[in-house]
Amino acid sequence: MISLRKRGTCLTFTVKQVKSTLIPLCLFWASMIVSLLFFILLSRASAAVAFQPSAPFRHHLLTASHRSKSIASELFALASEGDDDDAAGTVAMRATDLDDSLGLTPDERTVVNVYRVCKDSVVYVTSVRKSRDSSRSIGGGRRLRSNRWQQRDGSKAKETEKEEPEQRQTLPKGMALGSGSGFVVDSEGYIVTNYHVIQRAFESNQDVIQYDNFWDGVATNATKRMKNSMTPLGRDTEIMKSIENFINGTISSISGRDFKEADSVSSELPAQVFVRFGTNGDGDATSQLSSSASYHPCEIVNVVKELDVAVLKISKAPPSLKALIYGKSSDLLVGQSLLAIGNPFGLDRTLSSGLVSALGRSITGVVGNDIKNCIQTDAAINPGNSGGPLLNLSGEVVGVNTMIITTSGSNAGIGFAVPGDNVKESTDSIIDLDKERRLRNTNRKGRGWLGADVATGALEESFRRRLSVSSTMNYEEDEVGAFLTALSISSPLLEKQDGHKKNIETTYFANGNIRLGDRVVNVGGNPVANGIEFVSEMKRRVEGEQLSLTVQNMNGEKRVEYVTLGRIPL
Numbered sequence: 169m170i171s172l173r174k175r176g177t178c179l180t181f182t183v184k185q186v187k188s189t190l191i192p193l194c195l196f197w198a199s200m201i202v203s204l205l206f207f208i209l210l211s212r213a214s215a216a217v218a219f220q221p222s223a224p225f226r227h228h229l230l231t232a233s234h235r236s237k238s239i240a241s242e243l244f245a246l247a248s249e250g251d252d253d254d255a256a257g258t259v260a261m262r263a264t265d266l267d268d269s270l271g272l273t274p275d276e277r278t279v280v281n282v283y284r285v286c287k288d289s290v291v292y293v294t295s296v297r298k299s300r301d302s303s304r305s306i307g308g309g310r311r312l313r314s315n316r317w318q319q320r321d322g323s324k325a326k327e328t329e330k331e332e333p334e335q336r337q338t339l340p341k342g343m344a345l346g347s348g349s350g351f352v353v354d355s356e357g358y359i360v361t362n363y364h365v366i367q368r369a370f371e372s373n374q375d376v377i378q379y380d381n382f383w384d385g386v387a388t389n390a391t392k393r394m395k396n397s398m399t400p401l402g403r404d405t406e407i408m409k410s411i412e413n414f415i416n417g418t419i420s421s422i423s424g425r426d427f428k429e430a431d432s433v434s435s436e437l438p439a440q441v442f443v444r445f446g447t448n449g450d451g452d453a454t455s456q457l458s459s460s461a462s463y464h465p466c467e468i469v470n471v472v473k474e475l476d477v478a479v480l481k482i483s484k485a486p487p488s489l490k491a492l493i494y495g496k497s498s499d500l501l502v503g504q505s506l507l508a509i510g511n512p513f514g515l516d517r518t519l520s521s522g523l524v525s526a527l528g529r530s531i532t533g534v535v536g537n538d539i540k541n542c543i544q545t546d547a548a549i550n551p552g553n554s555g556g557p558l559l560n561l562s563g564e565v566v567g568v569n570t571m572i573i574t575t576s577g578s579n580a581g582i583g584f585a586v587p588g589d590n591v592k593e594s595t596d597s598i599i600d601l602d603k604e605r606r607l608r609n610t611n612r613k614g615r616g617w618l619g620a621d622v623a624t625g626a627l628e629e630s631f632r633r634r635l636s637v638s639s640t641m642n643y644e645e646d647e648v649g650a651f652l653t654a655l656s657i658s659s660p661l662l663e664k665q666d667g668h669k670k671n672i673e674t675t676y677f678a679n680g681n682i683r684l685g686d687r688v689v690n691v692g693g694n695p696v697a698n699g700i701e702f703v704s705e706m707k708r709r710v711e712g713e714q715l716s717l718t719v720q721n722m723n724g725e726k727r728v729e730y731v732t733l734g735r736i737p738l
Contacts, residue, residue, distance in 0.1 A: 282563045291443040292511040294347040295369035349510035349556030357485025361555030363478045369439035441466040470598045473535045495564025497587040508547040510556030522547030549583035558585040616709035616733030619659030622650040624699040634682045649689035650702035651675045660731040690718035
C-alpha cells in the first residue's frame with residue numbers, strides 16, 4: 169500500500185496499480201530508443217553505399233582528360249575505394265597524372281617540378297643568444313667554457329617570448345639575433361646561407377673565443393715562466409703540478425672560465441644557429457624532413473665576408489638530406505627565367521619567379537667591399553629571403569639571394585644575388601677542409617694533397633684560346649688537359665726524384681701576356697680533359713697514395729711525373 173498526501177488529501181495506490189502503470193511506460197520508451205538507434209545505423213549504411221562510386225565511374229576518373237567540378241571530389245572518390253584494406257583511405261596518384269588533370273601548361277609544369285624537387289633542400293635559418301638557463305640545459309649540464317659573456321652583455325640581452333608553441337618547445341629562450349634562408353649543398357649536412365643572416369651570432373661567439381684564447385695564453389705563459397724560474401731548485405713533478413693548478417685556479421677566478429674544458433663546443437658558446445626544414449603548414453605533410461618541423465642546431469663552419477656567404481653544418485644531419493647542385497652563373501642571359509625559394513617574413517618555402525634583369529652588377533657587401541658580377545632580378549625577394557637559392561629552370565643554383573633596393577623595406581622588383589660560380593668555389597674549399605678535420609679527428613686518412621692550382625672557367629677558356637694560337641699542334645677538345653697555374657712551396661710535384669728536382673712550369677700572366685706552361689693530361693692512367701675533371705679525379709685520391717701524372721708542355725712533349733700525395737695543410 170502506497171499513500172501520498174497532497175493539500176490535505178490522502179491518495180492511496182496499491183502495488184499492483186503502480187506496476188500496471190509503469191511497466192508499459194518503460195517498455196514504450198525502450199522501444200523508442202531501440203528504434204532510434206536502428207534508424208541511425210541504417211542511415212549511415214545507406215550513405216556509405218550511396219557515396220561509393222561504381223567501378224566504371226572510378227575508371228573514368230583516372231582516364232578523363234578534363235577536370236570535373238572539383239579535383240578534390242575526384243581525390244575523395246579515389247580515397248573511398250575499399251578494394252584493398254591496406255590502401256583504404258589513401259590516394260596513390262603520380263604527380264604527372266595530377267598535372268594532366270589540372271591542365272598545366274609546359275611552362276607551369278617546369279616551375280612546379282623545380283619546386284617539388286628543390287623545396288626540401290631549402291631551410292629556415294635563425295640564431296639565438298642563449299640566456300643563462302637555456303645555455304645550461306643545452307650544454308647537457310656542463311659548465312660553459314666561459315661565462316664572462318653573461319656578465320658583460322647581460323644588461324643588453326632581452327629575452328624574447330616566442331609566439332608559436334613550436335618555437336617555445338624547440339628554441340632556447342634568449343635574444344633573437346636574426347633569421348633568413350639557406351640551402352643544402354652537401355648530404356652530410358652542410359648548408360650555405362648569407363653571412364649577414366648569422367653575422368651577430370658569429371661575432372658574439374668570436375668575442376668569447378678570443379676572450380678564452382687570451383686567458384689561455386696568459387695561463388700558458390705564466391705556467392711556463394714559473395716552471396723556468398723553479399728549474400734551479402729541481403724538477404719535482406708534484407711541485408710543478410701544484411704550481412700549474414695554482415696558476416690555472418687564480419686565472420679562472422679572475423676570468424670566470426674553467427680550464428678543465430679543453431675545447432670550445434658549439435653548444436657552449438653564447439649564440440646558437442638553428443635551421444628548420446619547413447612546417448606542417450607548408451602543404452607537405454608526407455615529407456620526412458618537414459613532418460616534425462623541428463629545429464636542428466648548427467655549427468658555423470666558416471664565413472666568406474667578402475661574398476656575404478657562410479657555411480653551416482647540422483650537428484646531426486637527417487639521413488634523407490638532398491643537396492642542390494650548382495649551375496653556371498656565367499652562362500646566364502638577360503631575360504632568362506629564374507626562381508627564388510626562401511622564407512620571407514618566416515613563411516617557409518615560398519616560391520617567387522622572375523627574370524634576369526641585368527648581369528655584372530656590383531653591390532656593396534656587409535664588410536664594405538664591392539661584390540662584383542652580381543645578378544639583378546625582379547623575382548620577389550623580401551626580408552627573410554636572404555641566403556636562399558636563386559635557381560634556373562633546370563633546378564640548378566645560379567646565385568644566392570643577398571639584398572634588395574627598396575624605399576619601403578619590401579620587394580620593389582630590384583633584387584641582387586651573389587653569382588653561384590663564386591659561391592661554389594669558396595664554399596667547396598671550406599667544406600673540403602672541414603671534412604678533412606673531421607677525418608683526422610677519427611684517425612682516418614683524408615684526401616690526398618698535390619699542392620697545385622689549376623685554371624677553370626673563364627680563365628681556362630683564355631688559356632685554351634692562347635694555346636690554339638701559339639701551338640703548331642691541333643688539339644681536340646678533350647686532349648688539352650688541366651693548366652697548372654700555381655704550386656705550393658711544399659708541393660709533392662716539386663720533390664726530388666732520383667736525386668733531381670722536378671721542373672714544373674706554370675701558366676701565368678706577365679705584363680698582360682699569357683705565358684703558357686705545363687698541362688696535366690692524365691692522372692693515374694685516366695685522361696683528363698680540363699681543370700674540372702682534374703679536380704674531380706684528385707678528390708678521389710687519398711693521403712700517401714703514389715700517383716703517376718702525365719704532363720705536357722706547350723711544345724706537345726709529354727713526360728710522366730711520379731708523386732706521393734701529401735697531407736692537406738689545415
